Amino acid sequence: MFSHQELQYGSHSIAMLKVVHFADLHLGVENYSHIDPATGLSTSFGDFLSTLDEVVNFALEWEADLVLFCGDAYKNRDPSQTQQREFARRIATLVARDIPVFLLVGNHDLPNTIGRATAVEIFDTLAVRKVTVANHPSTFVIETKSGPLRIVALPWIRRSGLISREENKNLSLEKINTRLEEELAKALSKEVRHLSGDIPTLLAAHVRLPNAVLGSERAMIIGHDPVLLQSNVSDPAFDYVALGHIHKHQVLSYQPPIVYPGSLQRIDFGDEKDEKGFYSVEIDPTGERGNRVTFDFHPVKARQFLTIKVSIPPGDANPLASVSAQISRHTAEIKDSIVRLHLQLPQEHEDTLPESELRRMLPEAQYLTIVKEVKQEHRLRSPLSSAATKMKPIEALQIYLEVKKVSPEHARTLMEYGEKLIQESEPKD
Numbered sequence: 001m002f003s004h005q006e007l008q009y010g011s012h013s014i015a016m017l018k019v020v021h022f023a024d025l026h027l028g029v030e031n032y033s034h035i036d037p038a039t040g041l042s043t044s045f046g047d048f049l050s051t052l053d054e055v056v057n058f059a060l061e062w063e064a065d066l067v068l069f070c071g072d073a074y075k076n077r078d079p080s081q082t083q084q085r086e087f088a089r090r091i092a093t094l095v096a097r098d099i100p101v102f103l104l105v106g107n108h109d110l111p112n113t114i115g116r117a118t119a120v121e122i123f124d125t126l127a128v129r130k131v132t133v134a135n136h137p138s139t140f141v142i143e144t145k146s147g148p149l150r151i152v153a154l155p156w157i158r159r160s161g162l163i164s165r166e167e168n169k170n171l172s173l174e175k176i177n178t179r180l181e182e183e184l185a186k187a188l189s190k191e192v193r194h195l196s197g198d199i200p201t202l203l204a205a206h207v208r209l210p211n212a213v214l215g216s217e218r219a220m221i222i223g224h225d226p227v228l229l230q231s232n233v234s235d236p237a238f239d240y241v242a243l244g245h246i247h248k249h250q251v252l253s254y255q256p257p258i259v260y261p262g263s264l265q266r267i268d269f270g271d272e273k274d275e276k277g278f279y280s281v282e283i284d285p286t287g288e289r290g291n292r293v294t295f296d297f298h299p300v301k302a303r304q305f306l307t308i309k310v311s312i313p314p315g316d317a318n319p320l321a322s323v324s325a326q327i328s329r330h331t332a333e334i335k336d337s338i339v340r341l342h343l344q345l346p347q348e349h350e351d352t353l354p355e356s357e358l359r360r361m362l363p364e365a366q367y368l369t370i371v372k373e374v375k376q377e378h379r380l381r382s383p384l385s386s387a388a389t390k391m392k393p394i395e396a397l398q399i400y401l402e403v404k405k406v407s408p409e410h411a412r413t414l415m416e417y418g419e420k421l422i423q424e425s426e427p428k429d
Helices: 043-062 081-096 121-125 159-163 173-193 216-220 319-328 355-360 393-403 408-425
Strands: 006-009 012-015 017-022 066-069 101-104 131-134 138-144 147-154 201-206 240-244 250-254 257-260 277-283 293-299 305-311 338-345 367-374 379-381
Touching (some): 017 240, 081 101, 101 147
Parallel strands (some): 017 066, 240 257
Antiparallel strands (some): 250 257
């Protein structure tokens, strides 16, 4: 038995190259969480680190040749020291076991202004051994224990850099995005033209492809993303196309494989039905290009989101009993889940379901949010009126937009601006 799944090739042993591909970690997301008294940190922070640990542990046990991260390490461009420390600890664990790490810069890793550093640039600045940071389109050759691996990197391109050019200053957002798309395509084409030799080659890109099915990232972006055509990335020069930015894991093509691993954790109820995880990729350097890669999805133990819908009919003599009966149907799913209790009720019962009673029905939920929708008036009972101390303002805004069925494009813009206003109004440390 050969280590690292080695193959006999002539008089030499050729090892299968083994890559772990994940993306969109978003450390710092604190939706639907509370403070863990044991650590003083939010419970969601622990959840996100737990799934990252699953990736790291798999890479160690599998004896991976490379861990490839395709962007968005943090939720915000200015992560806290604690968030940076915990992310760096996991990177250091991999490096200590001689596993190189490739970090692609995503849109959430970029600062608002050109001169500021990216959220992951510190690894490059300190020249951390076996850690490569890609913050501009370029081609890298990574030496692994099983041989060389070439990575063409296409990180998120800064819109601010394009807008600052004199010829672009008066362009609309739509035209700016068109220019960005052209720049992305040109940058990628340039890198491909300069490829030579038969080194196993991956494309790592943080980008949206037009046929990708969107996930919870819709609520985390503002305006419109630049879109790169799938024909631009499906070049036969690539053995595998590793993508980031879209939170729903999916395979867009098999020749070559074009793969979004999705986010590692559920971020909101838009992810409720989505399985979360990462991919393992094996490349046979001796095989024919286009037919030398196998890959598998590995689910992680992401925090469960659960919506329980209850419709109270007019004249219901005991609405609390009706709610309790519906909740009992989900007993096995509720424990340690983030639960949304969505009540549709007539106006006559608007004040007959005390929140304290409803919360006593769901003691095992990790977090509970309650939405009351009055049918006749087609409006959401404001969570801020009866649960101001239970729900964060950004959560209330998100629930309001969902109930009002605001379009995804409009909702994500409102969420972004709402979050900025809330952050500005909060007292500074």
